[in-house]
Amino acid sequence: xxxxxxxxxxxxxxxxxxxxxxxxxxxxxxxxxxxxxxxxxxxxxxxxxxxxxxxxxxxxxxxxxxxxxxxxxxxxxxxxxxxxxxxxxxxxxxxxxxxxxxxxxxxxxxxxxxx
Amino acid sequence: xxxxxxxxxxxxxxxxxxxxxxxxxxxxxxxxxxxxxxxxxxxxxxxxxxxxxxxxxxxxxxxxxxxxxxxxxxxxxxxxxxxxxxxxxxxxxxxxxxxxxxxxxxxxxxxxxxxx
Numbered sequence: 001x002x003x004x005x006x007x008x009x010x011x012x013x014x015x016x017x018x019x020x021x022x023x024x025x026x027x028x029x030x031x032x033x034x035x036x037x038x039x040x041x042x043x044x045x046x047x048x049x050x051x052x053x054x055x056x057x058x059x060x061x062x063x064x065x066x067x068x069x070x071x072x073x074x075x076x077x078x079x080x081x082x083x084x085x086x087x088x089x090x091x092x093x094x095x096x097x098x099x100x101x102x103x104x105x106x107x108x109x110x111x112x113x114x115x
Numbered sequence: 116x117x118x119x120x121x122x123x124x125x126x127x128x129x130x131x132x133x134x135x136x137x138x139x140x141x142x143x144x145x146x147x148x149x150x151x152x153x154x155x156x157x158x159x160x161x162x163x164x165x166x167x168x169x170x171x172x173x174x175x176x177x178x179x180x181x182x183x184x185x186x187x188x189x190x191x192x193x194x195x196x197x198x199x200x201x202x203x204x205x206x207x208x209x210x211x212x213x214x215x216x217x218x219x220x221x222x223x224x225x226x227x228x229x230x231x
Contacts, residue, residue, distance in 0.1 A: 033218075041223070042222065043159075043205065045222045048218065057156075058218070068116050090158060093211070101147065101166055102147060102165065103136055103149070103161060103164060104149075104207075104219060105161070106151075106158045107158060
């Protein structure tokens, strides 16, 4: 498995509180992604990054922000959590720049519950 | 808009039955194609991928997939399933040269249950 860790792995929080999820990789890849997974919706891209300080929005970016100050860390922040953001969040990295195949590898996920 | 369609949402099979999961995409250009598997409570793992060459791709755990360009399809197959294949299967497409080749387009997944 690719060297990707996510923290925390589980979190319960209350509506209106800020939450930050961390993704850490040891592969030194440029491309990193945040997805959320919900029943009936599959995987939906929230934000992605193509380098330090270079990020872009995905299809469900409202209510989320990201930051990437180091190659190895990609942070996802919910500024004011809502119940609709209860989900499982997956981080992924891509080997695009090393292999040219643009294969994504996933972290173990964070289960977030917003009460 | 580009999209990926997985026709079977839920599949139930008995052990030793053959499996075929459909995946079709809507993009006329060159594509990279992927199948991922997610076992219960786990993260997504790469099952197999196609980039070029032989359209019949072999992956891990006895799975294979065939790219049929004329049908825009990349169906996943396994001749004899096991109870341990119970999982969710996702097809994903990367439209190369589409200006967004940093992102994958995902199907909604197929839930496979294999009865012992």
